Amino acid sequence: MDNDTQRHNPHNHLCSFSGPATQFPEIDGAPLKTNERSRDMIDMxxxxxxxxxxxxxxxxxxxxxxxxxxxxxxxxxxxILILLLPVLGLILWFLLGPKN
Structure with a gap:
């Protein structure tokens, strides 16, 4: 990949794949490569x-x-605390809430 292509590809820093890529639909004007799409699916x-x-x-x-x-x-x-702050409210309830 030449320097111009590397500079203009916003997703270049996310991708370690150096071979030919299968093109998928574009997101934000830049096509996703196969391994980027797989990583996004795993994250979801x-x-x-x-x-x-x-x-x-x-x-x-x-x-x-x-x-x-x-x-x-x-x-x-x-x-209300648990509903508004699901993770923090749960932790606070566990540590400080009623113990019976």
Missing amino acids: QFGGLLGLIILFFDIWAIIRVIQSSAGAGAKALWI
Whole structure:
């Protein structure tokens, strides 16, 4: 690949593939190479799986908050915190929430 092509390819730094590339539909005006497309698909699958895991634990935490003996106001605050900040709210609830 010559220097002009390297300079004008915005995705060049993401790609270690040096052979001929199969062209796919363009994103932002630059065609994706095969390994870039595969990496993007893996990232989406991992992100989706991580999102489902977080959703599962958030629902579990909300159920535990509802079943706790804390007052209605405390329950409402914990549920709002968990819903607005799914990861941080879950961590805070685990560390600071009702322990029964």
